[in-house]
Amino acid sequence: MRWSIRLGRIAGIALYMHLTFLLLLLWVGVSYYLVARSWADAVSGIVFILILFGIVVLHELGHALAARRFGIRTRDITLLPIGGVARLERMPEDPRQELVVALAGPAVNVALAAALGLWLLLVSRGPFPAAVFLVGGELLPRLFWVNVGLAAFNLLPAFPMDGGRVLRALLALRMPYPQATHIAASVGQALAFGLGFLGLFTNPFLVFIALFVWMGASSEASLVQMKASLGGIPVAQAMITDFRSLDVQDPLARAVDFILSGFQQDFPVLEKGRVVGILTREDLLKVLSQEGSQVPVGAVMRRDFEVADPGDMLEPAFARLQSCACRSVPVIRNGHLVGLLTTDNVGEFLMLQAALRGSGRSGR
Numbered sequence: 001m002r003w004s005i006r007l008g009r010i011a012g013i014a015l016y017m018h019l020t021f022l023l024l025l026l027w028v029g030v031s032y033y034l035v036a037r038s039w040a041d042a043v044s045g046i047v048f049i050l051i052l053f054g055i056v057v058l059h060e061l062g063h064a065l066a067a068r069r070f071g072i073r074t075r076d077i078t079l080l081p082i083g084g085v086a087r088l089e090r091m092p093e094d095p096r097q098e099l100v101v102a103l104a105g106p107a108v109n110v111a112l113a114a115a116l117g118l119w120l121l122l123v124s125r126g127p128f129p130a131a132v133f134l135v136g137g138e139l140l141p142r143l144f145w146v147n148v149g150l151a152a153f154n155l156l157p158a159f160p161m162d163g164g165r166v167l168r169a170l171l172a173l174r175m176p177y178p179q180a181t182h183i184a185a186s187v188g189q190a191l192a193f194g195l196g197f198l199g200l201f202t203n204p205f206l207v208f209i210a211l212f213v214w215m216g217a218s219s220e221a222s223l224v225q226m227k228a229s230l231g232g233i234p235v236a237q238a239m240i241t242d243f244r245s246l247d248v249q250d251p252l253a254r255a256v257d258f259i260l261s262g263f264q265q266d267f268p269v270l271e272k273g274r275v276v277g278i279l280t281r282e283d284l285l286k287v288l289s290q291e292g293s294q295v296p297v298g299a300v301m302r303r304d305f306e307v308a309d310p311g312d313m314l315e316p317a318f319a320r321l322q323s324c325a326c327r328s329v330p331v332i333r334n335g336h337l338v339g340l341l342t343t344d345n346v347g348e349f350l351m352l353q354a355a356l357r358g359s360g361r362s363g364r
Helices: 019-038 038-071 097-125 139-154 162-170 178-203 204-231 250-262 281-291 314-323 343-359
Strands: 004-010 013-019 074-080 083-088 267-271 274-278 329-333 336-342
Touching: 013 019, 013 038, 013 178, 019 038, 019 074, 038 074, 038 083, 038 139, 097 139, 097 162, 162 178, 178 204, 204 314, 204 343, 267 329, 267 336, 274 329, 281 343, 314 329, 314 336, 314 343, 336 343
Parallel strands: 013 074
Antiparallel strands: 004 013, 074 083, 267 274, 329 336
């Protein structure tokens, strides 16, 4: 994620902090100071937030480690002002597995709350604490109620939050996955609307959470619908067959001519008829501004790239396209370049397919 600072690795997973998280720390420090006019309170507030986000990291690790059980890798965990985000390579396709992964995060908070509650009952003196104060108060009772709140809040059926994913997994046990996603996303957006409306009169922070839920539900529903539309379609039906390629010895000026005379942005690079690299527009522009247009393509191209076969299914091929650092994947059959798969062309293919379905016809 852009504007993020890497903090290190935990359980083999990269941990990042978004720069806006520093604004949250500043806001908390100022808020605590204004309540009691004490720098000690400001520091204690910042420390409490750091501990809170340590708990958030454990929550996200719960998701990540549960996903690892099913062979799903976690790219990274990023701390944001509204919480944490664990980026899984993919969500489990089996609803039962998704149910386990979705519940693993809140389960961490339930376990922490149970441990803290037991400690408070056995060790603390006086009545069990029933409230959390913004400033002051003992640390352990505050952490107990924080974990209770995090577990309860995350289990709200507001897709794509944990509770929304639980709802989708339960629905997907009885209906097709796209339909289950549509229902869960609709429920999530309805709750987001209510949460945002409540936030207008109580806490503006709820409005930001509502926007996050609304946009996340819409985005994921669209993604699932797109994946369903790509299912069962070979790459050969969506690839570009009218394209330009470059030789490793060509100067960058040749790529510039191709860009100006057509629509292509990334170019497969050949050596003796074999694809050996990809020249992206970003790399081309960077080197043009620094070294000019006579630099050989072979000195600029990327040698680490994804490839596809015309017989591959479009859905996993498109997933590989999205995960790589370029917008094009060469399509190769028997060692020969036969096409290009691009994000733009897949989008156009889906629009044309939808139009054909709307007209009651089928075809490429």
